[in-house]
Amino acid sequence: MTKNRFIISGGGTGGHIYPALSIANEINKSFNNPKIKFIGAKGKMEMNIVPKYGYKIHGLLISGLQRSFSLNNILLPFKLIISFVQSIIIIISFRPNFVVGTGGFASFPIVLMSSIFRIPTLIQEQNSFPGISNRLLSRYTNYISVAYDKMEKYFPSKKLYKTGNPIRESIRSSKNFVNQRKKLNIKDNMTVMTVLGGSLGSEKINKTIKENLEFLNTKNIFIIWQCGKNYYNIYKSYNSERILVTDFFDDIDSIYYSSDLIIARSGALTLSELAIVSKPSILIPSPNVAENHQLKNAKRIEEKDACICIEEKDLDLIFRNKLDLLLNDKNLRDELSYNISQIAMPNASNDIVDLIKKHLKNE
Numbered sequence: 001m002t003k004n005r006f007i008i009s010g011g012g013t014g015g016h017i018y019p020a021l022s023i024a025n026e027i028n029k030s031f032n033n034p035k036i037k038f039i040g041a042k043g044k045m046e047m048n049i050v051p052k053y054g055y056k057i058h059g060l061l062i063s064g065l066q067r068s069f070s071l072n073n074i075l076l077p078f079k080l081i082i083s084f085v086q087s088i089i090i091i092i093s094f095r096p097n098f099v100v101g102t103g104g105f106a107s108f109p110i111v112l113m114s115s116i117f118r119i120p121t122l123i124q125e126q127n128s129f130p131g132i133s134n135r136l137l138s139r140y141t142n143y144i145s146v147a148y149d150k151m152e153k154y155f156p157s158k159k160l161y162k163t164g165n166p167i168r169e170s171i172r173s174s175k176n177f178v179n180q181r182k183k184l185n186i187k188d189n190m191t192v193m194t195v196l197g198g199s200l201g202s203e204k205i206n207k208t209i210k211e212n213l214e215f216l217n218t219k220n221i222f223i224i225w226q227c228g229k230n231y232y233n234i235y236k237s238y239n240s241e242r243i244l245v246t247d248f249f250d251d252i253d254s255i256y257y258s259s260d261l262i263i264a265r266s267g268a269l270t271l272s273e274l275a276i277v278s279k280p281s282i283l284i285p286s287p288n289v290a291e292n293h294q295l296k297n298a299k300r301i302e303e304k305d306a307c308i309c310i311e312e313k314d315l316d317l318i319f320r321n322k323l324d325l326l327l328n329d330k331n332l333r334d335e336l337s338y339n340i341s342q343i344a345m346p347n348a349s350n351d352i353v354d355l356i357k358k359h360l361k362n363e
Contacts, residue, residue, distance in 0.1 A: 003097050003360060004031040007090070009039035009110045010102030011046030015126055015269040019348075020046075020102040021053050022166035023124070026349040030357060037094055039087075041106040060086050062105050083109040091117055098356050100124065101137065108133040115140035120359050124352065126165045126268030128300045129293040130154045142359065145352050147268060147345070148300060163352050164345025165272040170253045172276060172346050178251060180258035184244060186222045191327060194224040194255055196264040198286075201228015201247075205263070205284055206235060208315045213238065215320055219327055224255060261326060261333060266298035266309070274307075275344035280336035282308045282322060284315065306339035 008024050010016040024036050040046035042059035050057040062083040087109040099114040101107030101123045114121050115137075122143040125134045130151070138144055138155045145163045152160060170177075186192060193216075197205040206227050209216075216223060223243045227235040232247035239245045249255050256262070256277040264270050266283040274281055283301065285294035298309040308322050326332060 004034040005094065005096045005098075006034060006036045006356075007039060007094065007096040007099045007110060007114070008036060008102070009100070009107040010104050010124075011040040011044050011106040012104035013267070014045070014049075015267045016102045016104040016107075017046045017049050018168055018269060019124055019126060019166040020100070021050065021055075022168055022349045023100055023102070023352055024053075024055060025169065026166075026353045027356070030353050035094075037090070037096070039090065039106060039110045041104070044106065046106065058086075058090060060106060060109060062109055080109065084113060087113040091119065097360060098122070100352075100356075101134070101141075102126075103131050103134055105133055108137065111137050112140060120363075122352065122355065124163075124166070125151070125155075126272075127293045127297055128268075129291050129296045131290060131293075143355055145348075145355070147272065147348075161351070161355060162345075164348035165268055166349040166352065167269075167272055167276055167346065168253070171256065171273055177257045178254040180224070180254050184222070184224075189220065190242075191219070191221040191260045192224060192258060193221050193327075194226075194259040194262045194264075196226050196262065196270070197228050197231075198265055198267075201226075201231040202265070202284075202286070203231070204312050204315060206231050208319055209263075210235070210238070212320055212323070213243075215324075217242070221327065224259065263323075266294045266301070268293075268297055271297055271301060271343075272345070272348075275340045276346055278337045278341035278344070280307075280326065280333040281340070282310060282319075282326065284310055284312060287312055301340065301343065304339055304343065306336055306343060308336070 006027055008020050010020045027034050038050045038055050038057035040057050040059050041062050047059050060083040061079045091113055096119055099111055099119055099121045101111040111121050121141040123134050123137050123141050124145040126147055128148040135154060144155045144159045145161050147165045195209055225245045226249055227245055229247040235245050259279060262279050262281045264281060266285045283298040285298045301307045302309040310319060
């Protein structure tokens, strides 16, 4: 039997899925004919995304805890038990040599059961404030890959490895990006401002941009505005010679490299990508995430003078002033760009797979 059999689990958001895919791609490069099985949660986005990258995925019945009253919360213990049983069946039939969890509730049952079966495991935590699943799993797993300093507050220090967050190869390498300036006929002297509210969109960010369009039209800028699929029908009428409104970007890599400044949420993966492409940014953390971890992420970056952070509750008061400052001060843009580039850790996938290789070699 080959010693190159791997389970990779994680999902619920792109911030868990794309690091998992990046690790899988690195495993394929580093091992001879590896067998990789993905584990996700039934009905979640990973079940559609992962197969597009050529990997098979098995969905567990598990679901997350809802913060408001929900029938799903009553069913959660039963779903968890079923997911544990499913995980045991997968482990016995697939017989993995190593298991990786990238966070989200989908990774909890399979990583925990693998640890109980004494299969070596690694969990990858993207955020500066870890999720519940990874905090619970940290007692049992062999390795913990993190992207921030001072994570020993949450995890056993002897298991910690600061690798950064795994980033897609297409973002790490700018060789094949499409020059969106030329494609969209943007004048060379215009500043390109990109607004990213996530795949579904952000109501508050979209309203803020709309309310400031008159002000923005006085500036020599081109706006690339991803309003999200939930809001596209509301905002598509704002398409013009100086504004591109879209629901989603298939080629976010080219958008990054073609932008002069970016307005975005502060999910861990977004921050790692902004560091790789070295773009000055205004970060607007989502207040609707567990433990308010996006605000903690953004504050960690802001402490290094590597971004401007504005909470949603303050947008009406200070957004225009902060944006005007950034548009008018090239030195500030350059400073933010340089400082965030110093945070970049482009070799995360390679470093994680090196840990796996060393462990398997020493077995």
